[in-house]
Amino acid sequence: MTNRITIESVVDLLAHAKAMETEALERYLDLAEQMEVHHNPEVAALFRKMARVEGLHVEKILEKAGDKTLPHIPPWEYQWLESESAEAITVEDAHYLMTPHHALTLALRAERRAFDFYSRVVATAAPGEVLELARELMEEEGEHVGLIEQWLAKVPEPDEDWAEDPDPPLLQE
Secondary structure, eight states, rough: SSSSSOSSHHHHHHHHHHHHHHHHHHHHHHHHHHHHTTOHHHHHHHHHHHHHHHHHHHHHHHHHHHHHHOOOGGGOOOOOSSOOOTTTOGGGGGTTTTHHHHHHHHHHHHHHHHHHHHHHHHHHOTTTTHHHHHHHHHHHHHHHOOOOHHHHTOOOOOOOOTTSSOOOOOOOO
């Protein structure tokens, strides 16, 4: 983990972008499955929708790559600002009774982290193709932030007692 990002080639930046979007897609699918197990179909459907959106982002990154071969980057060599991919939602932040408001709040945080990641690349990149692509990706993430903010504004905030469950699930041993 570092605050200085040194991505010097378009293919390295695209490899980071692909990894970020792929991780987000996989995490949303994991969260959707968890919500289904806990009989929370509304949030499960929302996470599946978010996964589809992230899948479109992966396709867009691959289109940008065109015929360029993206390098394999070992997980410990990614230059994330935190310990995980910028756009990944941590499973620990999810709750089996969470509402769409909670899910969108988590998604908003993830999109903001992605925006911050590309902002840092923009701040550290030399003039040229990497800087131009980083600006483009940063602007796209900024648009995603705006869209989720709009979506979140239309979703009711949860009641104070949203997490109360008179019959919580038991752990299997």
